[in-house]
Amino acid sequence: MKILVCISHVPDTTSKINFTNGDSEFDTNGVQFVINPNDEFGLTRAIWLQEQQGANVTVVNVGGPDTEPTLRKALAIGANEAIRVNANPTDGFFVAKQLAEVIKQGQYDLVICGKESLDYNGGMVPGMIAGLLSYNFVNSCIDVKVDGSSVKAIREIDGGKETISASLPLVIGGQKGLVEEKDLRIPNMRGIMTARTKALTVLEPIATNVNTKAVKFEKPAPKSAVKLVSADNLDELVNLLHNEAKVI
Amino acid sequence: MSLLIYAESAEGKFKKVAFELASYAKKVAESLGTSVTAVTINTADVSELSKYGVDKVLKVSNDKLSSFNAKAYADVIKQAAQKEGAKVIVLSSTTDSIYLAPLVTVGLDAGYASNVVGLPLSISPFQVKRNAFSNKAFNITEISTDVKVVGLAKNSYGLVESNSSLSTEDFSPSLNDADFHVKVESVEKVTGKVTIADAEVVVSGGRGLKGPENWALVEDLATVLGAATACSKPVSDLGWRPHSEHVGQTGKPVATNLYIAIGISGAIQHIAGINSSKVKVVINSDPEAPFFKVADYGVVGDAFEIVPKLTQKLKEFKAQNS
Numbered sequence: 001m002k003i004l005v006c007i008s009h010v011p012d013t014t015s016k017i018n019f020t021n022g023d024s025e026f027d028t029n030g031v032q033f034v035i036n037p038n039d040e041f042g043l044t045r046a047i048w049l050q051e052q053q054g055a056n057v058t059v060v061n062v063g064g065p066d067t068e069p070t071l072r073k074a075l076a077i078g079a080n081e082a083i084r085v086n087a088n089p090t091d092g093f094f095v096a097k098q099l100a101e102v103i104k105q106g107q108y109d110l111v112i113c114g115k116e117s118l119d120y121n122g123g124m125v126p127g128m129i130a131g132l133l134s135y136n137f138v139n140s141c142i143d144v145k146v147d148g149s150s151v152k153a154i155r156e157i158d159g160g161k162e163t164i165s166a167s168l169p170l171v172i173g174g175q176k177g178l179v180e181e182k183d184l185r186i187p188n189m190r191g192i193m194t195a196r197t198k199a200l201t202v203l204e205p206i207a208t209n210v211n212t213k214a215v216k217f218e219k220p221a222p223k224s225a226v227k228l229v230s231a232d233n234l235d236e237l238v239n240l241l242h243n244e245a246k247v248i
Numbered sequence: 249m250s251l252l253i254y255a256e257s258a259e260g261k262f263k264k265v266a267f268e269l270a271s272y273a274k275k276v277a278e279s280l281g282t283s284v285t286a287v288t289i290n291t292a293d294v295s296e297l298s299k300y301g302v303d304k305v306l307k308v309s310n311d312k313l314s315s316f317n318a319k320a321y322a323d324v325i326k327q328a329a330q331k332e333g334a335k336v337i338v339l340s341s342t343t344d345s346i347y348l349a350p351l352v353t354v355g356l357d358a359g360y361a362s363n364v365v366g367l368p369l370s371i372s373p374f375q376v377k378r379n380a381f382s383n384k385a386f387n388i389t390e391i392s393t394d395v396k397v398v399g400l401a402k403n404s405y406g407l408v409e410s411n412s413s414l415s416t417e418d419f420s421p422s423l424n425d426a427d428f429h430v431k432v433e434s435v436e437k438v439t440g441k442v443t444i445a446d447a448e449v450v451v452s453g454g455r456g457l458k459g460p461e462n463w464a465l466v467e468d469l470a471t472v473l474g475a476a477t478a479c480s481k482p483v484s485d486l487g488w489r490p491h492s493e494h495v496g497q498t499g500k501p502v503a504t505n506l507y508i509a510i511g512i513s514g515a516i517q518h519i520a521g522i523n524s525s526k527v528k529v530v531i532n533s534d535p536e537a538p539f540f541k542v543a544d545y546g547v548v549g550d551a552f553e554i555v556p557k558l559t560q561k562l563k564e565f566k567a568q569n570s
Contacts, residue, residue, distance in 0.1 A: 013497050013517045017384040026381075037498045093359070096350075118382050118497060123362050127318075127350025136430050137318065139347040156492070157435070158343050159443035166430045173347075176498060181485055209393075211359035215375060216388040220523075226530070226540050231549035234561050237529070240545060242565070245527045247449070247506040248473065 001055040001146060001168075003046045004108040006099055006125070007074055008036035008117040009067040019217040026119070026217070035070055038114025042174035044185045046112055047078040049146065056080050058106065062089045062098050068200065075195035076187030082198065087205035090213065092120070096128035097208040103133060108169070109149075115140055115173035120214075126173035136166040142177025250304070251277040252334035254325050255286040255297060256342060262291065264407075264446075265340045267300045271408040272367070272400055273338045274301030279371055280336065284412075287328040287419070289313050289321065298414035300407065306331070306419035312428070315435070316344050320427035322351035327421040329356060335395055341402045342445065349399050359393035365404045382497045382520040401524065402445075402503040444495065447476035449506040450525070452495060454480040456511020456532060456551055460488035465555045466510060472562045478502065480512045496521035511551050514539025531555065 011017070012032040020027040035043065049055040059074040060083040061067050071082040085098045103111055116123035130137030136151075138144075142161065143154035146168070153164045156177065187195070229237045241248045253273045255266035266286075273284045283303040288294050290313055294305045306328050313320060325348070329337055337352065339345045346362065353360040363379040365386070373390050379401055380387035391398075444450060451470040453463065463477075470477045477493060484494035495502045497517040503524035510531045512518060519542055522528070530543040531551050540546045547554055 011381075013382075013520075017381045019385070092350075093353075120380050120387065121363055121382060122360075123346050124350040124353070124360055127347065128354050131351045131354030134426070137351070138430060139318065140343055152433075156343070157437070158445035159441070160435065160437035162435045163433045164430055165433050176491060176494075180491075211393045212361060212389050212391050214387050215390050217380070218377075218386040218388070220384075220386070223542055226543045226546045228540075228546045228548065231547055231554050234547070234554070234558050237545060237547065237558065238561050238565050241506070241527070241529070242569075245506070245544065247527045248562070248565070 001049070001053065001110060002106065002108045003049060003055050003057045003110045003112060004103060004106065005039065005043050005046045005057060005059045005074070005079065006111065006113040007039045007043070007059050007061045007070065008114065008119070009033050009061055009063050009070040010036045010117055010119045013037070013118065017219070019219075023217050024215070033067070033070060035074060036114050036117045038116060038118075038175050040184060041176050041178040042112035042114060042172070043074055043077060043079070044183060045144065045174070045178040047185055048179070050078065050080070053146065058083060058108070060085065060099065060102055062087055062095045062205075064088060071200060072195050073187060075198045075200070076191040077185045078191065080198065082200040084200065084202050085205055086202050091211065092122040092124040093128060093211045094208055096125045096132060098205050099125070100129050100132040101206050102203065103129065110146065110168060111135070111171040113171065113173055115175050123173075126171050130171040133169075136170045137172070138164055138166065138170065139173035141172040141174045144172055144178065249333045249335050250283045250285045251280060251336045251338065252325070252329050252332055253284065253286050253302075253338045254345065255288050255291070255302075256340060256345065257288065257291040260290065260292055262296060263342070265342060265402070266297070267407050268403075268405055269338055269340055269400060270297055270300035270302050272405040274408070274410055275367055276336065276338070279368070285328070285332050285334065287325055289324060294416060295414065298412050299409050301410040301412050302414060303412050305414060305416045307416055308419050308421065310420070310423070312423065315432045317428060317430065317432065318344070318348040319351060319430060320423055322348040322355060323423060323427050324421045325352050326355040328419060329395070331419070337395070337397045339397065339399050341399055346399065349397060353397045356395045356397070357393065358395035358397045359391035360397040360399065361389045361391055362399035363401045364398050365401050379524065383523040384520055403505070403524070403526075404503070442474060442476040444476045444478055444493070444500050444502060447504055449473045449475035449508070450478050450495070450502050450504045451475045451508045451510070452478040452480065452512060452522075453483065453510050454512030455482050456513075462552070463489070465551065469508070469555055469559045469562070472559055472566060473506075480518055481515075509539055510555060512539060513537045514542065
């Protein structure tokens with residue numbers, strides 16, 4: 001089984017978000033980048049499939065040379081090889097097109113993406129890949145088991161979950177639940193050493209239409225100060241919620 | 249070339265979000281000089297949509313579609329859009345709709361903006377404002393394709409009534425076997441409990457509650473308010489509460505009318521996940537807790553004393569106002 005894990009290189013969750021160049025670009029100054037958390041759950045799950053079922057795991061990212069440390073980290077965690085599509089990821093469709101091309105060339109059976117990245121929050125790349133390739137697709141996926149070419153997956157739904165059967169090739173939009181936080185693999189020294197000699201292939205992007213573009217960014221308006229209510233005067237809180245905020 | 253919405257239902261009844269989509273679509277259709285068509289799947293009575301400005305319903309009734317299937321549902325919406333010549337398709341941000349939206353988009357060679365928080369800023373070029381960076385910023389996106397898919401963020405527009413004379417037409421899209429290659433085998437759903445996705449009010453607890461045995465505090469308050477219960481990441485990591493209750497940047501997003509946080513200090517990742525909620529109330533013993541900086545109302549003090557008192561006060565309030 002060939003698995004492709006699609007990885008976004010995103011600001012660490014504690015990052016302060018600022019913009020530059022007339023609010024048209026994200027300001028990377030002083031920002032730590034990490035593997036997108038939803039992708040990280042999928043990567044560890046892929047490593048389990050590698051260890052238990054002998055799957056071959058490739059990681060891929062669409063980004064500039066500055067994203068290579070993130071791919072090296074994924075190799076140190078245990079991926080067999082890495083691919084970088086050398087392009088600035090302008091929108092979800094662009095990324096999906098590039099990844100669909102990588103998948104077509106590499107004939108992957110299982111494509112694991114995070115259900116959304118924590119920077120642009122588009123939540124569209126896995127579904128678009130599936131649509132472009134006519135692959136089966138499970139979003140909000142919290143469990144995946146592969147037996148030959150048949151797959152059992154679990155999808156989180158509002159207020160519960162559903163069990164799904166499908167067959168390979170399959171794309172999943174993964175999230176926490178594929179593995180738990182405590183199961184996440186972190187690179188050890190041996191992993192870091194072997195990662196240096198694993199293949200990291202750089203591919204040039206294919207041409208595609210521009211369907212959407214990010215024109216500008218804005219920060220939320222500053223918040224007015226909190227209204228503090230004394231713990232001895234909770235009638236006042238009920239009153240404010242009813243008459244001022246009108247939420248009860 | 250009307251504007252198309254997918255009006256979602258559960259057990260044959262429209263979800264509230266269907267009416268929010270209709271309200272939003274009506275306003276967008278006015279600025280485009282067109283009408284609103286809704287496609288419905290296995291919803292017997294569609295008349296309620298006329299209260300929110302829908303002009304026409306394409307009514308799909310098909311036993312094969314009795315449980316949600318993203319590919320098949322996307323195929324239905326795609327064929328409805330083609331039939332109507334729709335240039336703008338508005339979808340919601342429920343788990344089901346964000347699952348099918350990219351499939352609809354690719355099927356129609358469209359451009360898609362998700363998490364959109366308001367009416368288009370301009371029609372030509374078509375620009376919308378959307379949540380990005382996990383609610384820490386907004387991103388203005390231009391969709392340049394002929395057909396545009398807009399995913400409306402949850403609880404971002406509200407309900408606006410406007411009466412219309414609704415025409416209904418039965419619609420039988422052609423479905424093929426490939427639409428059903430992903431099969432739902434079984435569904436486990438909590439019944440009789442308000443889910444975070446549907447809730448208008450969420451009551452959330454953090455490590456300040458000291459242990460899972462104290463969760464009755466959160467649950468009692470939630471019961472009075474008809475609210476869903478939630479928790480912070482440390483609480484779910486410690487196993488005090490199930491992961492499905494974890495709200496925040498890597499958990500579930502919350503966009504409710506009222507969010508009450510008890511004993512949660514307000515880590516940046518937690519705030520990011522709940523910041524789309526309209527009114528935030530924080531109860532915490534530490535006056536320096538960062539959560540107070542983003543809250544609308546705050547009470548500084550011991551949650552074990554305050555919460556039961558507040559629950560009692562709200563009970564009295566509800567008794568008087570119902």
